[in-house]
Amino acid sequence: MASTETTTAAAKDGGDLAGLEAGLDALETVPQGRKPFRQTLTEKILPPVLAVALVLAVWQALVSFKVVDDPSKLPAPADVWNVVRDAWLQGELLGYIWTSVSRGLLGFCLALLIGTPLGLLVARVKFVRAALGPILSGLQSLPSVAWVPPAVIWLGLNNSMMYAVILLGAVPSIANGLVSGVDQVPPLFLRAGRTLGATGLKGTWHIVLPAALPGYVAGLKQGWAFSWRSLMAAEIIASFPDLGVGLGQLLENGRNASDMAMVFEAILLILIVGIAIDLLIFSPLERWVLRSRGLLVRN
């Protein structure tokens, strides 16, 4: 049995403990600051700029030293630049871009509206998962260009056909992203949520969905890449003047006119727009989600 005498001479008072605790807290918290701009410049911005410059230099060299001596096969960078500049001066460039981007983003938003509840159903309802899970994963690996011929036959040469192709490309990515996000929710969070009273729908809303956000955002990012690719495939195959000229049609027009500079212009624009949307919307979204949870490693 325990003896009841106290052996500590002085009892610690509350203020003593508070001071000790404040000291520990100060010692164990590491202040975090933002990186200086100079460092960002040399570590993040300079390398890709150099890589692009290198590609341009090699391209120019191939043309200058007549390694490829046929402008209909490889136009000079300056020629492509002139085509882009002309399109800009004639006010057509933004039109091409807007036609495709508005289609792509609208299609993506529709895919979001369908893919999110679908993903949630697959993740949370066992029967739906067993039934649809494998089909969704399978669809994800099917190149969405395969959907263009049936979509043209079912819907005709119009905008709905484009949206159908985008949906078939992006919905599986978004749904699968959400499913893997939900699957990776640590069981501890679910247990903690249940002891706090978050069960059923409350649990889904307050615990499962926010916990699954990183996986979901990764799915969105991939969903956008798939939307954009599907749309380009649809625009190239189903180019029809009444539909307006998007970047895919521009590429197809260049091929029909055997105008290699125009083909290059279209390819560059498709690439740049795809990257720009990712850099402006999806990467910041992803970084914000990860950083706010301390999941972004920086060094």
Add this chain to the structure above:
Amino acid sequence: MATTLAKAADGMETATSAARIEHVSKSFAGPAGQQLVLDDISLDVAPGEFVTLLGASGCGKSTLLNLVAGLDRPSAGAITTDGRPALMFQEHALFPWLSAGKNIELALKLRGVPKNERRGKAEELLELVRLGGAHGKRVHELSGGMRQRVAMARALAQESRLLLMDEPFAALDAITRDVLHDELTRIWRETGLSVLFVTHNVREAVRLAQRVVLLSSRPGRIAREWTVGIPHPRRIEDTAVAELSVEITEELRGEIRRHGQH
């Protein structure tokens, strides 16, 4: 499981326990058929009492805590608690998508506290664990000890009469753990909560509890109980704490040794 609410509504006082565990057994389906994890456990935690459950690996102490928390059902027997108990884990289990304060506010929200009162209550609870001003801090910006204190504040936000703790300080360094022992003792005495605290650390058990319950392993049975009469404030290095720890450790080792004999 019989999680009935407090039977003592107004008139009766001290008639109920904070938790009453009656002849509880639990078995799981294992590779070798049904495996008995807890065998006929009976334990009462009085209102305001601090009880530690002590045992080696495999004694089913975490299983017992899950049963009391209502996260799992006993195979036999009944558990009665005064409302839904609050539970603290070895890991802080704070939600990383919410700030420290919002974690506490979520607990308040799920308990039905109106929106305009949540912020103030969360601040009060943070003050209680001496983290006033940490409301907007992200979980990853806090040290291990601070996280466990926020977790404690979140558990207290449930305003449950019973706090279950599953080795909540096991992952902390010795200095921080010692400080949190003082902190927990202070909060327990200020709030009059009942605490059921699971640990495999004998000194921790003796330093904190009014009663230490030793569980044997495989299956978990109550092997022995000690009442700890050492007055607070206690220190981990007190001779009284050390002496009782030696006695309990001997008993615990005896329990463990039995498993090597066959």
